[in-house]
Amino acid sequence: MRTVLKWFALVLAVLAVPAVGATISAFATIGALNSPGPQRPVPAAAKAPHDPAKPTAVVVVGDRGAVVSDVLAPYEVLAASGRFNVYTAAPRREPKPLTGGLDLVPDFSFDDLAARLGAEPPDLVVVPALPDVGEPSTEPVKAWLRTQAARGAKLLGVCNGGGVLASAGLLDGRPATAHWLKLEAFAGDYPAVHWVRGQRFVDDGDVVTTGGILSSIDGTLHWVERLAGRGVATGVAQAIGWRRYGTAVPVHPPASLPDAAAIVNAGFRWNPDEIGVLLTNGVGEIELGSVFDTQGQSLSSRTLAVSADGGPVVSRHGLTFLPRASLAAAPGLDRLLVPGATRGVAPQPGSPVPEYVHDRPGFAYDVAVSGLARSTDVATARWTAKVLELPDDGIAFEGPAWPWLPTALPVALVLLGAAAVAVGIRIRKRHGAQG
Structure with a gap:
């Protein structure tokens, strides 16, 4: 019985580091999704038109x-x-x-x-x-x-x-x-x-x-x-572009756990990509949502809303958004995504080349999830479609099959932990023999 308990304790010790690291990372990743922005002046309320004849x-x-x-x-x-x-x-x-x-x-x-x-x-x-x-x-x-x-x-x-x-x-x-x-x-x-x-x-x-x-x-x-x-x-x-109106769309059954790709991304992408999302006047609200939610629900990156000058931006139907930085001042971006129909954004020194998310036809979320598969991996994109409750029949899933790099991290930690335990046991036995 004592031997069983000893080996159980050793297994727990080997798994502790990746488990604790994954837990901390997952809470940080999910918590960052709703983190508040910096204090900024609030634009004056626009005189929104009101038609009393409309609901x-x-x-x-x-x-x-x-x-x-x-x-x-x-x-x-x-x-x-x-x-x-x-x-x-x-x-x-x-x-x-x-x-x-x-x-x-x-x-x-x-x-x-x-x-x-x-x-x-x-x-x-x-x-x-x-x-x-x-x-x-x-x-x-x-x-x-x-x-x-x-x-x-x-x-x-x-x-x-x-x-x-x-x-x-x-x-x-x-x-x-x-x-x-x-x-x-x-x-x-x-x-x-x-x-x-x-x-x-x-x-x-x-x-x-x-x-x-x-x-x-x-x-x-x-x-x-x-x-x-x-x-x-x-x-x-x-x-x-919602071609499913009036049709029977399948729904995922209730579940208590996310897919394995989501667990890997949340727990072991300890250095996620910082992705700037460029806000421009007149951008569609669904186009904006498709970029922020696709990246966010994937748990594989973090997004930063930027505008050309750091000032407020008004969407297609009149919503006001405040970016968290100007494009020139955005720190350390790995990629720059541009939602909507905007083209010809001038590259900034030190900033990534703009990527136009909606550069092909299709429902905005279909296109965004397809782009996620190409830039990240297919398993992550499929999880994202699933959590978005987005039918995947119109999505082109092309890209790496799996998030291999973050998957390698826990494997490496477990192997290192096992090696450390093995060395410790050997040293202990050697000292015991000498005693």
Whole structure:
């Protein structure tokens, strides 16, 4: 028995270094996705046009930010329809970090939005995944949601925004869904909700909830169809390149663990690439989301939002973003990605050559994930499509098969640890023999 315990202890000692290193690295990688940016002056609020004849849709962002695609994809779907007043709102009007470090300046604080809309609630409220779901810091958002729901607002819970609605008590006794990675956890945290598995969205009248990240497009188009007609929804789907509207799209089953490639990337890319993402005026919101979320969900790199002069940038449908650096001052970038249709960015001394992500036809996320396969590896790209809930039938997966370099790191650490233990045992035996 003593021998078994001794060998068990030795195995644990060999595995301890890579395990501890992987844990620290994974927490740092995931934590960096929602890290706040530096303090910067907040641009004055634009005089956003408001047409009282149109319904109003509001995309909510929490004080600690939100998942970038959960905000930008529904926003562009609604804005591209031309049938809604579409705004972003937060408890306070200050920069909010979207995953990957894209800092959004909301159109309104909750108080300013109330002043704009008067006695009328928003017709539709979009609730994205928040990084602090279930924590006290989300209480201002939950209280506001409860008020809007009581006043008759319709709700769209996007991805783990279903958890936000559940934590606010707005899904009790109702069917709902969320991201496949979180469904089982939510079922334990919010047992009063009838969690539905295997669907891209669940319609329960005045509340629609969606599955994984890009299921939000299906759920948002569903609301567009309900509020503005199927013809309008079809036109929006065509405009954004979403060819799956109206079709049965498969959904990943609930799971508790990420793929092996994600574990390797999160735990053993101890020196991830620093990727600059160049923000330009007029860039599409979905194009932006496709770059930040593809890189972020891959867990293989870190992104830095930059602009040519470091100043604010306004997207295609009027969202304001604050970069975290100017292109010239961006430190130590390994690559520079340019979302959207912008071409001819002048290379900066010491900066990488610009790579135009959307330089080929196709849905923005299909193209971005395909580019990830070429620049990183196919296994990482397939994981990214899976976690994005992006059907991979339109994606060209071409590139290295596996993240071999970060995989070699734990193997090398285990071998070194085993060698150290073997040397230690030999030295101990030698001293014992001499004694």
